[in-house]
Amino acid sequence: MxxxxxxxxxxxxxxxxxxxxxxxxxxxxxEKMQLVRARLGKRLRTDGFKSFxxxxxxxxRDATGEELxxxxxxxxxxxxxxxxxxxxxxxxxxxxxxWASDQSWRSQNRELRIWSAGCSSxxxxxxxxxxxxxxxxxxxxxxxxxLATDLSVQMLSxxxxxxxxxxxxxxxxxxxxxxxxMKVQHEGQAVxxxxxxxxxxxxxxxxxxxxxxxxxxxxxxxxxCRNVMIYFDRPTQQTLVNQYAAQLRPGGYLMIGHSESxxxxxxxxxxxxxxxxxxD
Numbered sequence: 001m002x003x004x005x006x007x008x009x010x011x012x013x014x015x016x017x018x019x020x021x022x023x024x025x026x027x028x029x030x031e032k033m034q035l036v037r038a039r040l041g042k043r044l045r046t047d048g049f050k051s052f053x054x055x056x057x058x059x060x061r062d063a064t065g066e067e068l069x070x071x072x073x074x075x076x077x078x079x080x081x082x083x084x085x086x087x088x089x090x091x092x093x094x095x096x097x098x099w100a101s102d103q104s105w106r107s108q109n110r111e112l113r114i115w116s117a118g119c120s121s122x123x124x125x126x127x128x129x130x131x132x133x134x135x136x137x138x139x140x141x142x143x144x145x146x147l148a149t150d151l152s153v154q155m156l157s158x159x160x161x162x163x164x165x166x167x168x169x170x171x172x173x174x175x176x177x178x179x180x181x182m183k184v185q186h187e188g189q190a191v192x193x194x195x196x197x198x199x200x201x202x203x204x205x206x207x208x209x210x211x212x213x214x215x216x217x218x219x220x221x222x223x224x225c226r227n228v229m230i231y232f233d234r235p236t237q238q239t240l241v242n243q244y245a246a247q248l249r250p251g252g253y254l255m256i257g258h259s260e261s262x263x264x265x266x267x268x269x270x271x272x273x274x275x276x277x278x279x280d
Contacts, residue, residue: 006051008037015056016040016071024072024151025210025240027233039074073152080123082164083171085226088255089131091276092222095253096135099221100142111143112136113220115247117209118228119148122159128224129198130176147220149207156204161186162194209240219249226275227257234264241267248279 013033020026028036040055049055059067083089096112099105112132116125125148132144150156163186169177181192209228223244229237244254245268254269254277256262262269262277269277 008033008040008052012052012056016052019056019059020072020075023068023210024076024208025236026072026075026231027236028075036075040071043070043074069153073154076152076155080120080227081171082123082169083127083173084123085258085275086171088224088226088275089127091255091273092128093131093135095222096132100136100139106139106142109142109221111145111218113218114144114146114222115216115220115224116146116148117207117223117225117244119150119155119159119204120152121155122148122162122204124148124224124226125159125202125204126162126194126198127172129194129201130172130180133180133198133201134176144201146202147216148202148204150204151206151208153206156206160199160204162199164192166190166192209243210236214243214247216247219247220252221249222253222255223248224255226255227259229256229260237262238265238267241265241269245269245279250279252279253277254279 010033013036016036017028017032020028037052040052043049044052044055047055049058059071062068099109099112114128114132116128119125125146129144129146132146136142136144148156148159150159163184164181169181169192172181177192180195180198182195184191184193186193225240225244229240232240241254241262248254248269253272256275256277258275260275262271267277268279270280272278
């Protein structure tokens with residue numbers, strides 16, 4: 001156990017706070033010392049660091065960036081479930097159905113491109129994939145391409161598996177559960193896994209939303225960025241929303257979390273309904 005003399009000091013907290021903000025955009029504010037102490041304490045004990053400052057210096061010296069990834073993994077909060085905020089998925093089905101039933105749209109769009117930004121352990125992109133695949137079943141010439149990104153390597157590794165304990169799929173509509181989740185053995189336990197056909201539609205990749213220039217070659221029809229911006233200050237939110245707008249095709253949609261709002265931000269998107277915006 002870390003002794004009192006080696007406990008996290010306010011000065012050390014400020015060092016971590018500034019580093020985390022600079023590298024991830026996450027704004028911890030003044031009142032998250034206990035969170036940092038708890039989240040990083042295990043790392044200190046496991047690797048034998050004598051103080052938080054010693055660990056901070058280690059992160060700074062690590063030219064590979066691997067320790068920074070571990071630090072950000074520890075700090076990031078990843079709480080989610082399948083079909084969270086169900087209204088978005090009902091609307092997603094309506095939007096895709098409207099597009100796919102339009103012959104003119106189909107002739108101009110051989111792919112439906114969706115981005116799940118801040119995908120955590122995969123519940124959001126897996127839910128999106130079920131809905132989109134179901135709607136596109138009658139339109140095989142439109143290929144679903146779903147990009148799922150997150151800052152956390154650990155969460156992405158979990159997301160790629162698409163594996164869920166049986167008690168964690170209660171929020172999945174029965175029709176989707178029966179069609180898209182199959183029983184498998186994983187680490188000696190009976191679990192449910194997203195079927196391979198759907199897993200192949202998703203590309204998981206580590207991506208830092210603080211990247212100055214987004215590298216995507218093709219724009220998206222829909223971007224999900226839900227319950228991510230709540231960790232950013234207003235200037236960062238302003239920048240990020242405009243980055244998303246630039247990545248949307250005309251007529252494309254941005255969906256944010258129900259605890260979030262774009263009120264007071266300058267952006268080119270049109271309000272559709274609470275937490276839903278469109279690029280005209």
